Amino acid sequence: MTILTLSQLTKRYGDTTVLHDVSLEIVAGERVALLGHNGAGKSTLMKLVLGLIQADGGRIEVAGHAPGSPVARALTAYLPENAAFHPAITGREQLRYYLRLRGQPVRLADELLERVGLADAAGRRIGTYSKGMRQRVGLAQALIGGPRLMVLDEPTSGLDPVSRREFYTLLDELAAKGTAILLSSHALSELEARTDRMVILARGKQVAEGTLAELRADAALPLSVTVKPRNGQARRVAEAFPTGVVSEDRVIFSCAPAEKLAVLEKIAALRDHIEDYDVHAASLDDLYSHISKRAA
């Protein structure tokens, strides 16, 4: 089921068009990453989805409802990059306040805080929380009511590596239950395995969209191959791969995706001379910088 539809969305501020004809659909359970340089239009797109600002062209639907309408608001949760709370109240009080606002029982506060790993700090003033802990309060708030669509603006900035992993595990659980997730992030490496699809914006234009595999196939960037020769075999192996560079007893070279099988066959034929090898496909970082340069 389609949860979010953007069709030829356009937004202008004065004479400047900050989003041009952006179209996107997110179905239930899908995790979509919105990528782009500073000022590319990510937050603007999110504000439009939330109904905080109005588009100048195109259409947005949240499960068939207009953004910002009471039904769309009830179905949507939002976590801003720097969730801000009153420092004098406790995590539990803050959650109870949000639960009341959303017409939910306040007894759910402790359960939500437990889900985001804040059970021990529930009775402490938020002013004593670290940035990562405040982000978790924001996430707990976003979980209220079992949203169908979650919009997360750079949700992991300021979180340590373990907290980031826990955060994505929580998102995976939500997606598995059918929540559609739209998140922006500059931390590309963590998105590779944790999102289903990426949309890349460059100066308001949608310059690429697809799964990591689709973006890789489209960009056709070379693979990086590293071969570790057995002792005393470096020269023999280097001769077999003349474009390679020898570094720290390894021979490193690149090959086009279409040549991958031929290279693997060659490596297999040299098995008596080779101790190990690695083949690295282009990372999301590589793809992002390639696509951004192509769009410039």
Ligand SMILES: Nc1ncnc2c1ncn2[C@@H]1O[C@H](COP(=O)(O)OP(=O)(O)OP(=O)(O)O)[C@@H](O)[C@H]1O
């Ligand atoms: N209220 C506004 N008035 C005028 N211009 C604005 C307004 N809000 C955003 N912009 C402009 O719209 C463009 C897109 O901004 P936006 O905040 O959507 O980018 P972003 O991709 O979220 O960037 P970042 O990664 O830095 O958060 C920028 O050029 C910005 O200056």
